[in-house]
Amino acid sequence: MAWTPGEDVVEVVRAPAPGAAGGLYRSFGETLRGLKTTFARIIEGPVTIQYPEEKVPVYPRFRGRHKLHRFEDTGLEKCVGCSLCAAACPADCIRVVAAENTPDNRVSAGERYAAVYEINLSRCIFCGYCEVACPFDAITMGHEYELSDYSRTDLIFTKEMLLAEPLERTPLRKEGE
C-alpha cells in the first residue's frame, strides 16, 4: 500500500532563477570581486615564515612543554612528589612515584620527593591544569613547542629532561608585537 505523507509534506523552497543579467553578474562580477582581494595581497609581500630557521615568537602565557624547577638558593627540587598534578591531569599522562628524603640523599625541600616524574607528551593536551594544581609552583608550562620525535617512547619526558634547560629557547613575543 502506498504511503500518503499527509501533513508531513514540506515544500522545497527554491531561490528565484537569476535571469540573464543576474547570470552574467554571477559569472564575471563575483569573480572580479574575489580577484580584488588576491591582487591587494600581492603588494603586501610574502608572509611565509622560514621555519625552522625562523620561528614564530610565542606569547608569554603560551603553554608549551613543561618545566620542573629547583630552588635557586639551595638547588633542591621544588617538586615534593605529591602527585596532585597527576590527579588534575585530564589526559592522565603524568606519572609520579614518590620516595622519602634522607639526610644523605636530600632531593627536595619536603619529606618526600619525586623519584620518578614522567610526562607522556604524546598524550598531553597542554591544558595547563598540572601547573595550576601544583602547590609549590614546581611545574610550569614552558614555551617549547618543537616536540616531534621519531618514536612515541621518546615523548615520555623524564624528571631529568624536565628539569634541564631546553636546548634551544623559543623566541618570546615582545610587547606590541
Add this chain to the structure above:
Amino acid sequence: MMARPEPKSITFTIDGLEVEAPENAMLVDAAKLGDIEIPVFCYEPKLGNPVGACRMCLVEIEGIPKLQTGCSTPVKDGMVVHTQSERVRTAQQAVVEFLLINHPLDCPVCDKGGECPLQDITFGWGAGSSRFIEPKRHFVKPLELSPLIAIDRERCILCYRCVRFSQEIAEDYQLVLLERGAHSYVSTFDAHPYVAPFSGNIIELCPVGALTSRPYRFRARPWDIEGAGSVCTFCPSQCNVTLTVRDERVLRVLARDHAEVDDGWLCDKGRFAYQSIHVDERITEPLVRDGGELRAVPWERALQEAASALARARGKVAALAGGQSTNEEAFLLARLMREGLGSERIDTLAGVAPAKQHQLARPDLQAKVSDLEFADTVLVLGSEPVDDMPIVDLRIRKGVRRRRVKLALATSRPSSLDRNARLALRYSPGCEGAFLRALALALAGEDCQTPAQAAGAEGEQVRQLAELLRSGGSDVVILYGERMLAQGSAVEGLLRLASMLELSGRDGAGMLAVPAAGANGRGLLEAGFAPGYGPGLQPRPTASDQIDLTAAQLGAHAMAGGLSSGELSAVYLLHADPLESALPRAQWSHALAQASTVIAHASFLTEGVRDHATVVFPAQSYAEKEGTLVHPDGRLQRLRPAIGKQGQTRAEWSVICELAKRCGLDLGVLTGPMASKQLFEAVPFYAALTLEEIGGRGVRWQERDAAAGFPEPPPLEAEEPPAALPSPNGALRLGSFRSIWAATEVRVSPALQFLHPTQRVEMAPADAERLGLAHGETVRVSANDSSVTATVTLRDSTPAGSVFLEEGLGAHSANALAGAMVEVRKA
C-alpha cells in the same frame, strides 16, 4: 536466652525528613538511613562506645537547648533533629577551624592526602578560611612509633581512636595520650616502640595522617591505585582484605570489614607480609636440580622432568598439601594422584587423622566466628588464638569486654588471654585426652581428682570449669586446637563434652576448630585431600584394588616411613615443606633425602625445597590466584587475582592439569572456574554452589540446603586411653607452639623481618632456679640424642615441670626434638 536481640524500629525527623531507624542507634548512624551525613572524626563503632572527643558531629535537637553530639546521642521515637541550621553550621565551622589551629596542613607531603577525612570534612563543612595567624604548635616529626608505623604528632587531632584501639580492642595497653591540652600527644608511655600483633590497625583508624604505614610511606596516592578484594591466606582466620595495587604490585593491605570473619581488623602479618610477594627471594621461574643444584629452566623442561618422574613412580608416589593451597588445587592434585598415578597416599601437614576431623566437622556442632562474641561462655581449649588464629583473639576480647562473655581457658601453655578469663586452667602438654576425661567426670558431678592429676591439672580447677560450663548459660562455644586430636581419646572427649553441654543443633553455640593443617585446613579435608577420604568427606572405597591400607597407613607419618624405606619413591609437595611444619623433623629430613623425586610448588627456597626438591614450580601468591578457601566455620571464600602473574609463575591448577595430561589423564579443566565447578559438583554438600553465590562475602555451606549432603561420620572407633603422664624423673615435659611470626612470609618481608623469632624456651621461674638458669641465658634443650639451642624466657604463669619451644624455626624447632621429655642445660 536470646543471643542477639532485634532492636525495635522507631521514627524520627531529621532535617524535615521522617526516617525509620532502630531504637537507640546513634544519631550519626540513624541519619545515614535518611541519606544525611553528619561529619565525624572520633566516632568509630568498631571501637565500642563513643567517647565524644572531637565535637565534629554537633547537631541541634528540638527540646534540648544546647547542641548535642550526634555520635553519642541515641535516637528516640519522635525526636526532631536539625543538621543544617545556622547554629549547627556555625558550630561545625568552628570545630573545623579549631582542629586546624595547630594542624600543619602539609597535605602535599602527607601520606593521607586524597583519602583524608580531615581534608574532606574541611572541604565540606569548614568555613574555608582561618583567622588564626599565631605560630602553630610544633613537634619533632616524623618519628617512628614502631618500625612499622610513622607518627607525625603535629597532624594528630587527638581523636583518641588509636589509644582506644590499644586499650580496649587489642588490650595491649601500650598507647596512651601524654600531657594536657594542646600539648597532648600520642605515645607509648615509656616511649618504647609500639610493637604488638595488631598494631597496624591504628594506621587505618587514624582519621588524619598522624599515623601512617612505613612500608607504604609515599608509595602512592589514592588516584594512583586500585583496590582489589581478596582473602588473606596467612592463617586460618582468612580475613577479608583489600589489596592496594599500583603498577601490578601490591603496596598495601587494608581490612575489608566482614562481621562474620574478621570484624574489620587485621593482624600485622596479614597487613604487612604482602611484601613477600615482591621480594627477590621469591621463586619466579621453574627450577630443576641438575648436578646437585637447582637451576632455572624453561617450563617445558620442568614439566617434562616432573611428568616423567611421576609416570615412573606410578603407584609409589605420595603428596602433601600445605594450608595455603586452595580447594581447587588440592582437589585436582588428589585426582591426579588417585586417578592418574594410582596412589592414595595424600595428606596435609596436620598430623591428624581425617576420620577424627570428620567427627567434629558435623554441621550441627559448628559454631560461627560471631558466636564467640555473643555466647554465654567461651572455652578455649588447647590453642593460643593470638598465634594460631589471631583475629579470633580480638573477637574473644570483644565478647568478654562488651557482652560479658564468660571466658574459660584450658591450655597447657600460658595464654595472653589469661587476664580476661574467668578461669585459666593448665594441664600438662599433650594431655588433652586425659584432661577432657576429667572434665567429663566433673560435668557429670563425679569426683575428678585423680583423672585431673593424670592430666597434670588441678582437680579443683577442673571442677570449677565444669561448674562454669554448666551454669554459665546454655550457649557455649568451644574453640579447640585441632592438633590435640592427635592425642588419644581427645575426639571422644570433645564429643562427650558437646553432648553433655547439649551443643548439637543449637544456634549460637557449638565448636570451632583451629585447623592444624594451616589456613585452608578445612578446605583441604572437604576437597578430598585426605588419606582415605574423597571429596565431601566420603570414604574411599577400601575394597578397591588400589588400596588395602588403612587411613593411618596412608597418612603423613607413614609417608615419611615409606619414603625412607624406599616403598615410595616420589613425593609431590603442594605449598608444603615438611621441614617447616610441625611434623617430626628428623624423619622427614631423612625421607626427603631418600626420595628419588621431590616435586614442589613453592614461593621460597625453604629448607626442604632448597635441599631436596628435584623440580620446583614457582607458586603463585594469594594476590595472583583464583580459587576458593573454606574458613574453619565452613564459610567458602573466594580468592581473586589482584595482580598479574609475577615472573614466570603459572597457576597451580594449570600445572597440575598439564602434568596429568602428560601422565595420560585428562582432568577436563581449562580455566580456574572450571576447576571450581568440578569441585562443587564432587562435594555433595556444596551442591549447586557457584562462584557468583560465594561472591565477595563468602557463604557458609552449613546454611545452604545442600548441607544435608554431609555424610554422617562412622561410629567412633574406640581409641587407646590417654597415655599416662611419663614420670618426670628430673626431666621437663615439652610443649610446642608456633608463634604468629614464625612464618616464611614474615622472614622474607623486609618490614616484618625484625619480628621473626629465634628459638626461646619458655619455662617456669621455679624450674629455672632449680636448674640454675637465668632469663636470657642460652641453653641446650635435648631429648633422646637430639637437641636444639634456645634462649631462656621466664614466664611466671608457666606451670612448673613444663617447658615450651617454638616450631617453624628450622633446625632449632621444637619438632627437631625426638621425645616428649627434655632436659635443659647451659650451652
